[in-house]
Amino acid sequence: MKKIGILFGQERSFPMAFIERVNSKGIENIVAEPVRIDKSAQGLNSGYAVIIDRISQDVPFYRAILKNEALTGTAVINNPFWWSADDKYFNNSLMTQIGVPVPKTVILPSYDLPTDTKPESFSNLAYPLAWDEIFAYVGFPAYMKPYAGGGWKSVYKLHDKEEFYQKHGETEQLVMLLQEEIVFEEYYRCYCIGGKHVRIMPYEPRNPHHLRYQAEFSPSPERLRLMEDIVLRINHYLGYDFNTVELAVKDGVPYAIDFGNPAPDAERAGVGEENFEWVVETAANYAIERAVAQKEGQSNLTWGEYIKRSATGVPLI
Numbered sequence: 294m295k296k297i298g299i300l301f302g303q304e305r306s307f308p309m310a311f312i313e314r315v316n317s318k319g320i321e322n323i324v325a326e327p328v329r330i331d332k333s334a335q336g337l338n339s340g341y342a343v344i345i346d347r348i349s350q351d352v353p354f355y356r357a358i359l360k361n362e363a364l365t366g367t368a369v370i371n372n373p374f375w376w377s378a379d380d381k382y383f384n385n386s387l388m389t390q391i392g393v394p395v396p397k398t399v400i401l402p403s404y405d406l407p408t409d410t411k412p413e414s415f416s417n418l419a420y421p422l423a424w425d426e427i428f429a430y431v432g433f434p435a436y437m438k439p440y441a442g443g444g445w446k447s448v449y450k451l452h453d454k455e456e457f458y459q460k461h462g463e464t465e466q467l468v469m470l471l472q473e474e475i476v477f478e479e480y481y482r483c484y485c486i487g488g489k490h491v492r493i494m495p496y497e498p499r500n501p502h503h504l505r506y507q508a509e510f511s512p513s514p515e516r517l518r519l520m521e522d523i524v525l526r527i528n529h530y531l532g533y534d535f536n537t538v539e540l541a542v543k544d545g546v547p548y549a550i551d552f553g554n555p556a557p558d559a560e561r562a563g564v565g566e567e568n569f570e571w572v573v574e575t576a577a578n579y580a581i582e583r584a585v586a587q588k589e590g591q592s593n594l595t596w597g598e599y600i601k602r603s604a605t606g607v608p609l610i
């Protein structure tokens with residue numbers, strides 16, 4: 294019997310629907326259930342062929358356990374090593390090397406000193422930074438957001454440098470990105486599961502939260518293909534199994550805005566019934582596929598092209 298487990302936090306609709314969907318398929322030797330942890334000891338595996346992780350981005354204890362599970366043969370979705378290593382700045386930089394359009398972006402030192410550092414810790418940093426060059430490159434309005442963040446937390450739209458200085462002064466120890474605003478005609482949130490199944494969802498971020506998926510954008514077949522290619526390319530290079538990519542389309546060019554989400558929102562009330570059904574069905578089929586392919590005693594993780602090519606000395610593109 295191969296077990297598929299799901300590890301989750303406060304969400305309720307997706308985990309239960311996922312478990313029911315896998316089990317309702319009646320596949321011989323495959324069963325899905327909530328992960329149950331009553332202990333974890335180094336080097337021991339708890340018996341799941343696959344674990345879908347929906348929460349370890351918020352729970353370091355779980356993330357450490359998942360690395361141990363991965364080491365000892367579990368196919369963990371998403372690879373906890375990969376998304377422990379990536380961040381929005383790196384991901385944007387990688388996109389500039391593989392032909393995916395991204396907004397112009399710079400990274401800024403935190404406004405407050407990191408705990409246990411002093412001004413002398415920053416001997417390599419110029420004071421002041423080359424602010425005029427930075428502002429000329431990014432332009433205003435601009436977005437400022439944490440280099441590793443999510444859930445719209447500490448995301449600012451800034452209109453001029455005075456507003457920038459004021460808001461940056463509120464960000465404490467967060468390391469922020471300053472980013473060109475993409476003034477978009479259309480916006481899409483795109484699920485990508487298994488590096489192959491893509492669902493492009495019109496999304497209007499300027500609507501109130503509960504109406505964001507009620508967007509009227511209807512892309513041409515060419516634009517859909519273009520967006521699908523970009524979504525697949527991003528996910529192949531980063532190595533996410535289960536991710537969403539936000540694309541802002543300006544002058545017909547889809548810019549990648551937010552594309553490294555280890556546990557993208559999948560709640561029924563959030564994404565709407567049809568998208569929910571797609572995510573449940575696609576995730577269930579993909580988890581079964583990974584359970585069938587899982588081999589005991591070896592790594593069963595997905596590694597993206599960036600890692601694979603870097604480790605084997607193959608050019609990035």
Ligand SMILES: Nc1ncnc2c1ncn2[C@@H]1O[C@H](COP(=O)(O)OP(=O)(O)O)[C@@H](O)[C@H]1O
Pocket residue numbers: 396436438442443444445446448472473474475476498499539541550551
């Ligand atoms: N460069 C940008 N241009 C236009 N809109 C942006 C840009 N960056 C962020 N936004 C808007 O802010 C929202 C939140 O930013 P995002 O990068 O998705 O952060 P989070 O990871 O917290 O969701 C996006 O959904 C989008 O509506």
Ligand SMILES: [Mg+2]
Pocket residue numbers: 444445539551
């Ligand atoms: Mg986002």
